[in-house]
Amino acid sequence: MRFHFPIFAFPPEAEALRAEVRAFVADELAAGRWKKGGDFASSYDPAFSRRLGARGWLGMTWPKRYGGHERSMLERLVVTEELLAASAPVAAHWIGDRQSGPLLLRYGSEAQRAEFLPRLARGEVFFSIGMSEPDSGSDLASVRTRATKVDGGWTISGRKVWTTFAHRNHYAIVLARTGDAGAQRHAGLSQYIVDLKSPQVKARPILNMAGQEEFNEVVFDDAFVPDDRLVGEPGNGWTQVTSELAFERSGPERYLSSIRLVEAALACAKSKPTPRVREALGRMSAKLMALRTMSLAVAAQLQNGEAPNLEASLIKDLGNAFEREQIAVFRALGSELPGRSDDYLSSLAQATLYSPSWTLRGGTREILRGIVARGLGLR
Amino acid sequence: MSLAPVLAADALVEEAASRAFSGLAEKWFAGRITREDLLAAVEQLGFADASPTSDGEGWLAAAAIIRAQARAAAPIDMALLLVTGERAAAIAYDPCAYACAAGARAPASPAALAALSLGRCLQIGAAMGAALELSIRYVQDRRQFGRALAQFQAIQHSLALAAEEVAACSAITDLALACAAREGIASKRLPALLDAAALVAGQAVNVVYDMTHQVHGAIGFTQEYALHRHSLGLLRWRDHLHLARGGDIGCAERLGDAALEAGSAWRAVTATMTPGAPHG
Numbered sequence: 001m002r003f004h005f006p007i008f009a010f011p012p013e014a015e016a017l018r019a020e021v022r023a024f025v026a027d028e029l030a031a032g033r034w035k036k037g038g039d040f041a042s043s044y045d046p047a048f049s050r051r052l053g054a055r056g057w058l059g060m061t062w063p064k065r066y067g068g069h070e071r072s073m074l075e076r077l078v079v080t081e082e083l084l085a086a087s088a089p090v091a092a093h094w095i096g097d098r099q100s101g102p103l104l105l106r107y108g109s110e111a112q113r114a115e116f117l118p119r120l121a122r123g124e125v126f127f128s129i130g131m132s133e134p135d136s137g138s139d140l141a142s143v144r145t146r147a148t149k150v151d152g153g154w155t156i157s158g159r160k161v162w163t164t165f166a167h168r169n170h171y172a173i174v175l176a177r178t179g180d181a182g183a184q185r186h187a188g189l190s191q192y193i194v195d196l197k198s199p200q201v202k203a204r205p206i207l208n209m210a211g212q213e214e215f216n217e218v219v220f221d222d223a224f225v226p227d228d229r230l231v232g233e234p235g236n237g238w239t240q241v242t243s244e245l246a247f248e249r250s251g252p253e254r255y256l257s258s259i260r261l262v263e264a265a266l267a268c269a270k271s272k273p274t275p276r277v278r279e280a281l282g283r284m285s286a287k288l289m290a291l292r293t294m295s296l297a298v299a300a301q302l303q304n305g306e307a308p309n310l311e312a313s314l315i316k317d318l319g320n321a322f323e324r325e326q327i328a329v330f331r332a333l334g335s336e337l338p339g340r341s342d343d344y345l346s347s348l349a350q351a352t353l354y355s356p357s358w359t360l361r362g363g364t365r366e367i368l369r370g371i372v373a374r375g376l377g378l379r
Numbered sequence: 380m381s382l383a384p385v386l387a388a389d390a391l392v393e394e395a396a397s398r399a400f401s402g403l404a405e406k407w408f409a410g411r412i413t414r415e416d417l418l419a420a421v422e423q424l425g426f427a428d429a430s431p432t433s434d435g436e437g438w439l440a441a442a443a444i445i446r447a448q449a450r451a452a453a454p455i456d457m458a459l460l461l462v463t464g465e466r467a468a469a470i471a472y473d474p475c476a477y478a479c480a481a482g483a484r485a486p487a488s489p490a491a492l493a494a495l496s497l498g499r500c501l502q503i504g505a506a507m508g509a510a511l512e513l514s515i516r517y518v519q520d521r522r523q524f525g526r527a528l529a530q531f532q533a534i535q536h537s538l539a540l541a542a543e544e545v546a547a548c549s550a551i552t553d554l555a556l557a558c559a560a561r562e563g564i565a566s567k568r569l570p571a572l573l574d575a576a577a578l579v580a581g582q583a584v585n586v587v588y589d590m591t592h593q594v595h596g597a598i599g600f601t602q603e604y605a606l607h608r609h610s611l612g613l614l615r616w617r618d619h620l621h622l623a624r625g626g627d628i629g630c631a632e633r634l635g636d637a638a639l640e641a642g643s644a645w646r647a648v649t650a651t652m653t654p655g656a657p658h659g
Contacts (some may be wrong), residue, residue: 005549262644270642278632281635281638283634285533290550303381375513
């Protein structure tokens with residue numbers, strides 16, 4: 001086999017944690033603190049993120065000296081999958097918790113870790129990803145935003161785009177060109193922690209197809225970034241960016257984007273399920289079990305210090321196809337759902353309108369299949 | 380803290396079985412061995428005695444042997460032989476027979492059905508893996524328009540899709556295998572895991588059968604080239620798996636009912652996947 005997904009089991013303490021998260025979610029919903037919303041990238045609620053932080057459910061795997069909780073990747077997986085299955089508003093802290101924090105832990109300076117990780121773990125500061133540009137989407141190595149060395153720091157000039165919640169978040173980790181691209185085009189890139197509230201940084205929301213302000217265009221007009229905000233080594237940006245990929249691509253957010261629609265359909269059908277509804281729920285459950293098994297394997301491999309990047313890309317492609325398939329299936333079953341609820345109709349509309357973004361964000365379907373093909377030895 | 384996987388593959392058994400079955404298959408396809416000799420050779424190797432017990436003991440070795448047989452397309456039905464002990468049926472197995480002619484006798488007991496289903500899923504996964512490997516080698520060698528087929532993005536993506544399905548099928552099958560090996564063949568949650576595995580395997584077969592033949596062109600459709608051995612094996616095992624479990628719609632409806640009973644698809648899925656969790 002070219003790809004390896006060993007079988008791991010959640011330890012008993014992880015399953016106890018699952019019950020705890022479910023009880024927390026039930027309390028939150030009962031108290032009306034939020035309504036089930038969109039997916040991980042669209043429901044933004046800083047107060048909810050702070051409540052998670054207070055419970056120790058952000059920065060879960062990070063060292064205690066940086067405000068983390070030294071729990072395993074599998075326990076973190078339990079929390080993230082339960083929050084996503086409940087369509088909880090996780091967007092504010094999602095990127096920092098999943099990606100920026102682990103990046104700083106791995107490549108950041110001691111001062112950066114001490115400054116940012118405890119605040120991330122408390123749900124007090126939120127991060128954006130500053131990678132894509134108007135002319136650099138899938139071809140990330142072609143970024144033109146430039147960081148120039150000046151006395152005491154760097155100045156960044158250029159434009160980033162599709163920067164989710166940059167108008168509300170505090171910082172972005174910006175990928176910029178600092179030197180010669182080299183033959184492989186991957187050299188000469190560096191990453192910086194950029195303060196999104198700085199006067200030389202302007203975030204302008206870009207209204208999406210669903211009428212929501214999540215995306216931004218961010219313009220850096222000679223934005224000064226002090227030396228101590230460079231992440232890792234100058235010129236090492238590509239290696240650092242690609243090291244984030246296994247975290248970015250294998251998680252439950254890659255196959256649970258349409259779970260609210262499925263559960264809403266189930267709730268409508270419960271009193272009188274037709275054979276077709278039963279069959280659809282069963283087919284969906286089967287594939288979900290396979291995806292979840294694979295996702296757990298990658299989480300455990302990450303815990304063991306491995307870098308299963310190919311496997312992570314494979315999960316994302318399979319998971320995105322799965323979550324999009326559910327929209328078609330459960331839309332068609334609408335006529336067999338007695339008393340179609342508002343929850344069903346609104347989650348159907350939400351999933352339908354957002355689904356084009358699922359197979360784009362975090363690596364397009366085409367890029368992912370190319371990576372899987374490379375794993376097969378075809379390129 | 381480093382985590383250990385639940386299943387430790389029986390690499391030694393798998394390697395020995397792979398060597399033995401490749402040798403036997405070579406003789407069989409060259410017409411140098413009879414059916415009776417083939418079974419006698421397998422018995423001599425001791426593989427026929429490696430049947431798993433009902434408490435799950437021996438499943439890892441059995442799985443390694445079943446996979447090796449399916450990968451080599453050796454014409455002994457090791458799943459049938461090991462998990463039901465049916466030597467007559469095992470020896471009559473011909474991978475070149477028309478897939479749906481396999482018949483669909485459902486095993487008498489739930490435990491036998493579980494064991495046979497697991498064996499079929501293991502065979503399907505291994506046969507798909509073998510078909511994929513053959514396809515990878517073929518597109519690397521075969522040249523058209525002045526370059527290897529492997530260099531065409533359309534070909535790369537077709538095989539990537541096939542590989543994704545193979546991986547999904549292996550993952551859910553291994554999950555069921557881990558359940559059988561740890562909790563025994565009568566585990567309450569095993570039937571649901573096998574229903575899931577049967578559905579995932581069924582979809583995977585559709586994609587893999589399509590893509591592996593498509594990239595091979597006409598040669599894959601002949602008896603002189605090896606792909607058909609894997610294709611016929613996996614079609615036959617897929618059909619038997621589904622028919623024995625009451626059809627793939629039956630598998631899906633049972634899982635759907637579990638979701639409806641739990642009041643949540645997510646809760647049913649997590650319960651089924653949790654060792655020791657009550658399920659019914």
